[in-house]
Amino acid sequence: xxxxxxTKKTAxxxxxxxxxYSGNPLVEAMPAxxxxxxxxxxxxxxxxxxxxxxxxxxxxxxxxxxxxxxxxFSIPQCYLLYEMIYSLVRRYYGEVNPLxxxxxxxxxxxxxxxxxxxxxxxSADNIDDDGEGESQSILISGQSGLGKSRSxxxxxxxxxxxxxxxxxxxxxxxxxxxxxxxxxxxxxxKSKTALALAFFAELDRVxxxxxxxxxxxxxxxxxxxxNAMQLACLKHHIGVIHIDExxxxxxxxxxxxxxxxxxxxxxxxLEALFNQVGVPIIVSTTSEALNQFYNNLKLPNAEAxxxxxxxxxxxxxxxxxxxxxxxxxxxxxxxxxxxxxxVFKGELAIDEAFxxxxxxxCAGVIKAMVFLAVSxxxxxxAKLSGQGMKQNEALTDFLNxxxxxxxxxxxxxxxxxxKMYVIGPSPVTESGQDTGDGAPKNNTDDEAFGVAKEVEQxxxxxxxxxxRQPKEAHHIERIVEGEEHIDADxxxxxxxxxxARV
Numbered sequence: 001x002x003x004x005x006x007t008k009k010t011a012x013x014x015x016x017x018x019x020x021y022s023g024n025p026l027v028e029a030m031p032a033x034x035x036x037x038x039x040x041x042x043x044x045x046x047x048x049x050x051x052x053x054x055x056x057x058x059x060x061x062x063x064x065x066x067x068x069x070x071x072x073f074s075i076p077q078c079y080l081l082y083e084m085i086y087s088l089v090r091r092y093y094g095e096v097n098p099l100x101x102x103x104x105x106x107x108x109x110x111x112x113x114x115x116x117x118x119x120x121x122x123s124a125d126n127i128d129d130d131g132e133g134e135s136q137s138i139l140i141s142g143q144s145g146l147g148k149s150r151s152x153x154x155x156x157x158x159x160x161x162x163x164x165x166x167x168x169x170x171x172x173x174x175x176x177x178x179x180x181x182x183x184x185x186x187x188x189x190k191s192k193t194a195l196a197l198a199f200f201a202e203l204d205r206v207x208x209x210x211x212x213x214x215x216x217x218x219x220x221x222x223x224x225x226x227n228a229m230q231l232a233c234l235k236h237h238i239g240v241i242h243i244d245e246x247x248x249x250x251x252x253x254x255x256x257x258x259x260x261x262x263x264x265x266x267x268x269x270l271e272a273l274f275n276q277v278g279v280p281i282i283v284s285t286t287s288e289a290l291n292q293f294y295n296n297l298k299l300p301n302a303e304a305x306x307x308x309x310x311x312x313x314x315x316x317x318x319x320x321x322x323x324x325x326x327x328x329x330x331x332x333x334x335x336x337x338x339x340x341x342x343v344f345k346g347e348l349a350i351d352e353a354f355x356x357x358x359x360x361x362c363a364g365v366i367k368a369m370v371f372l373a374v375s376x377x378x379x380x381x382a383k384l385s386g387q388g389m390k391q392n393e394a395l396t397d398f399l400n401x402x403x404x405x406x407x408x409x410x411x412x413x414x415x416x417x418x419k420m421y422v423i424g425p426s427p428v429t430e431s432g433q434d435t436g437d438g439a440p441k442n443n444t445d446d447e448a449f450g451v452a453k454e455v456e457q458x459x460x461x462x463x464x465x466x467x468r469q470p471k472e473a474h475h476i477e478r479i480v481e482g483e484e485h486i487d488a489d490x491x492x493x494x495x496x497x498x499x500a501r502v
Contacts, residue, residue, distance in 0.1 A: 004153060006206050008163040011178070025169045026093040026178055026237055031160065033086055036079050042158055045072040046337040049377070053343050054384050061381045065374050071337055073330040073366070077319050078151050081138070082159060084317055088136045088280040089180070089239040095278055098176065098237065099169075106277075107234045110227065114215070120227050121276060140284045142321030143417055145367035148284050149244055151321075156181055156242075162206055178237040179206060186245045196225035203232060211236065233279045246285040280316070287320075288416075323364030323417060325424035326356060332427065334366075338373040348395065352426055357396050361403050363417035368407075372399075375406040 013028040021027040034042070050056070053064055096103045113120035140148050156162070164178040184198055200212035214235075215228040232238070324331050335355055344350045362368040379402050383389065389398070407414070 004157060006163060006208075007157065007161045008165060009161040011164050011166045011169075013169070021090070021094050023099070024094060024097045025166060025174060026096075026098065026239075027090055029164050029166070029178060030086075030090060030093070030180075034082075034159070039079050039082060039159075040074045043072065043078060043154060044074045044333075045070060046333065047071075048337045048340040049343050051340075051342045053377075054348075054381060056381075058381070058385065062378065065377050065381075068338060068377070069370060069374055071334075071370070072150070072154060073333050075147075075151075075321075075328075075330050077321055078155065080317070081140070081151065081319055082155055084138055084319075085155070085160075085240060085280075085282070088138070088316055092136075092278055092280055093237070093239060096234065096237075098174075103234070107231070110231045110234065114224060114227050114231055117221070117224065119223055120230070136280045136316040138280070138282045138316050139318045140282065140321070141287050141290045141318070143287050143323070143365065145365040146321040146323070147366050148321050152242055152244075152282065152284065153183075156183075176237065177207060178239075179203070180239045181242060182206065182238055182240075183242040183244060186243060192222040193225050196229055199229050200232070203236065207236070230277050233277050238279060240280045240282060242282040242284070244284045246283045246289075323421050324359070324366055324369070325364060325422065326359055327424045327427050331359070334369065334373075338370075338377070347389075350395070354396055354399070356423060356426065358399065359423055360418075360421070361399070361407075361414075363414045363421045364423065365414065365417055368414060372403060372406065376402045 011025065011029040013025065014030075014032065016022050016024070016028055047067055049068065050064055053061055056064065096106075098104070110120050140152070142148050160180045162180055164180065166174050166176045166178060168174050182199065182202055184195070184202060186195075196216075200216060204210055204212050211232070215232055216225070220228065233241075324334075335350065339350045341349075358369070358372065362372055376399055380395075380398065383398070
């Protein structure tokens with residue numbers, strides 16, 4: 001996960017309406033919860049292409065295109081994630097009030113065990129019937145390129161200050177730092193020790209000083225590194241831990257070493273690690289890795305039953321990021337930003353057929369959509385600034401040319417997405433008619449849940465490809481044609497006929 005700027009603030013305490021949270025500085029320092037409209041207004045970021053784009057100097061036009069790449073479109077999953085994070089963190093903070101005797105005792109007990117080199121576990125006497133001492137987990141899954149990690153990063157950045165500085169509470173000294181979240185990327189974590197060191201490196205960076213020096217030493221055993229992480233969660237009041245690239249744990253290879261004490265923790269071990277202190281966790285992974293993980297659970301000698309491990313992954317909820325379908329407000333917003341009517345008008349007007357063609361090429365993957373749109377705009381600006389469009393040359397044909405030259409490296413990853421992609425119906429006009437592209441109408445489509453159901457379609461008919469002779473490079477400025485030419489027309493045609501390129 002890319003590193004972001006740490007946001008810090010001095011604690012400002014709000015009066016909590018619910019009695020159970022009254023007198024808890026951690027909860028009272030949390031920002032006010034926003035309704036859906038206020039949330040979307042803040043998280044969305046988009047500045048449509050300026051009206052004079054095609055008449056702008058080349059460098060100004062490229063600046064405009066680079067600004068488009070920063071656009072962020074809110075989808076229903078974003079608000080659900082925000083709602084769940086806020087709810088789980090508030091509940092967790094309510095259970096570990098730093099002014100409560102049981103929290104102080106648990107922190108001292110854990111610190112004593114760590115210093116004495118003993119393994120620490122939460123006593124059964126400290127686990128209440130209401131679930132105190134049990135962490136809640138949010139599972140986020142979806143294919144690569146759908147914006148899972150970016151959504152989490154942006155949500156944290158805009159709605160929660162990462163560090164809150166406490167100096168005093170209700171007239172009494174209360175000097176501490178409250179770290180709302182920590183993000184760990186599992187890509188380079190190959191052992192328990194490496195995981196702990198990655199955790200403390202991020203904690204040091206967030207706090208701005210070597211907080212790890214109070215907990216780590218070269219003499220610690222692997223299990224003690226994990227206890228040190230638990231102690232840090234309590235001392236620095238960490239509200240939630242985001243574990244990105246979780247597939248490295250879900251489908252980790254079995255170690256050939258006899259002593260596996262320092263192996264990368266298994267899912268049950270990781271779940272137990274934070275379960276002891278109750279810190280909520282957010283787990284991000286790809287849908288491919290999740291499917292492989294579920295398949296592995298069916299094999300003999302699996303760590304646990306599929307039901308047990310599935311419930312651990314998503315004890316709070318499972319949020320799935322889906323391929324973008326046509327009949328959704330955020331897809332409309334995408335085209336309004338990248339292809340506004342104020343720019344694409346007259347002979348350059350964008351019709352519904354172009355939009356569906358565009359979505360099919362990208363298989364509804366937002367990362368691919370942005371990449372293709374940016375490449376298309378750069379190339380079209382160069383084309384119109386030079387020799388201009390050929391007579392009867394359609395924008396769809398020009399889009400195909402851009403796709404063939406720009407997507408040589410992305411095409412293979414989009415094939416699997418295309419096999420299961422369901423573009424959905426086109427938007428319906430106020431009169432109840434579709435937009436004229438021949439797609440089936442679906443008047444019962446609810447935008448908020450339009451992407452909640454992803455119908456997997458396997459198109460296993462004979463592969464269909466069309467070889468073409470390379471076109472001259474001047475069709476798109478400063479693009480070198482590769483040896484492999486991707487036939488965009490074939491992709492769209494076979495999709496519409498129920499086939500898929502393989």
